[in-house]
Amino acid sequence: MSAVTINDVAREAGVSKKTVSRVINNEANVSAQTRDKVMAVIQATGFKRNPLGMALAKNRSLFIALLADNPSPSYLQKLQKGVLQYCSESNMGLFLYDCSYRSPGLVDEIEGFIDNTLADGLILVPPLSDKKELLDMLNRRKVAYVRIGAPDATLGDSVGFDNQQAAYELTRYLLRLKHKDIGFVLGHPDQGSSQRCEAGFRQAYAEAGLEFPEKLLVQGYYTFQSGVDAAAVLLNKVPRPTAILASNDEMAVGVLYSAHSRGLKVPDDISVVGIDDIALSTKVWPNLTTMRQPITAIGYRAAYKLIRKLQGLPDEGPTSPDADLLTCELIVRDSAREPGRH
Template sequence: MRAATIIDVAKHAGVSKKTVSRVINNEANVRKETKEKVQASIAALDFKRNPLGMALAKNRSFFIALLSDNPSPGYLMNLQKGILQSCTEQHMGLFLYDCSYRSTGLVTEIEDLVENTLVDGLILAPPICDKIELLEMLDARNIKYIRIGPKDLERGESIGFNGMKSSYDMTNYLLKLNHRDIGFITGHPDQESARRSEKGFRQAFEDAGLEVNESLVVQGYYTYQSGINAANTLLNKEKRPTAIFAANDEMAVGVLYEAQSQNLRVPDDLSICGIDDISITTKVWPNITTMRHPLLSIGYQAASLLIDRLKDKKSMMPAMGPDHATIIDGELVIRDSTSKHK
């Protein structure tokens, strides 16, 4: 038995094909009685819209894409989960596209992606969100996008968390625990979040009237291995830190591994903390103290904003500046990996 078509629905309801299309797309200027008649016919014939036919008719794919270049799998997993939840609720598909921020061919690569998939809009994760040449190409082609945690807030709409405040609050927490020799592992130099977290770390020391021990500030790259490497450097100093604050949880877990490899007791000999609150922080012992960033919620809101823009043509005018940026504060989650320095 063949599937019912829009023509079958029109005949059954005694209306035109165009009227059925208006009802399906929830357009205005359809009388209530006519709408109810068409909906009854749709139910009676068990009519299902053909996604491919819709895409061809509207020159759309009903897909959005997440563009990312992030070394932290935990970060991406939570972000993707939130985006996918919104897409599922609003009957949109999701492409996951991994690309290289430093690639000289990035703009052409994304232009080809858009042309080959007819993707309707893009979510740009950091640091992709800060590639000016890419943003200029998307603006020129009128391709809608939402940026997550961008460096500046002057272009398009964006959503992110207050990384500087999160780092400030975590550092302040360690200072209140009487730690002064605090090791800090910075984030990836390509990421604006790395600069924000280091700024928050330094500001907390300044506000407390203390000086940062520069020898305890070590480069990290947001990866587990870079956390191990940085911890090895810090823990082999003549005067090792009493606490290590890593700019994300992947690195914090790497610090924990290295500390335990050196037979240090956490938190008695060394306090460890991170940022993000990804799932691995509660799958190691001791559980990691962290700043909870609602990545799932950020992903969900980013996708919802983008899909709303795609559906509502009146709101598809460029929204510019800080007034169109959503900034979410983190939340301190105290677990077993930190304690007061005696």
């Protein structure tokens, strides 16, 4: 145990606790002489302030929590990494909490979690970040939070990326490759991102003056399995689409799997593309062509926003209104090419 307390330091330095407190908090109005003396004792004794004592006194725990249900482990992993990074830099602890989006007691469960940990703030991962009842509870309890996902002025701070843009550009890329019959795998119907992706597909078709292939739009749920299932439907269509665009990479990998398992070659027989660029995307063969979402950067920025807010410090990041809508980037790899060059 870090046995040495503020009292020990005070006694040793011959000053009051409060003065030591002033020194360790870098407060003004401490004479240089006193400060040096106290600092010397702190150095000598190896004093570290006890976060629990401080938390109790300040009514601020110095912990934040990452709340997630688990659509794509690979995505979460990257996000977590970014969050953790800023937490380390700012000496905040990160709690992890897994919950089930569909659980009926979800809001109560999370309320219990907050009571148990007194986390100062939360980072909400989709689909939790769209859950109105949850946000209501947090607002009522005055728990700070930052949402991962598209900005929505009515829902509070968020950091996300532009799904519509991503889907739009990716569709344009496929159209440019001369694909016309493109199958689309939608995301989870409850999540706003899914609708924005769809809007992006449609926008690209509209701009190209092509009719949108309504029959090739299949529901997915952002999971690997839903990608497999959606592909099973699309690959049975006659004529078969020459390319499939999934709303995230987790599903795109499912599509890839489905194609392989019925003997199709990717990209010779069919092109497959996704959105996100998760670790998984470069572990499958062929590597996935995708729109890169800066997931780790999003996690980092979300933690930054939350912690700065908790500290009462201004957000000193980029100040443009779109600063929290990070941009995507087309990553061309090996899973898509022009059709019919078999």
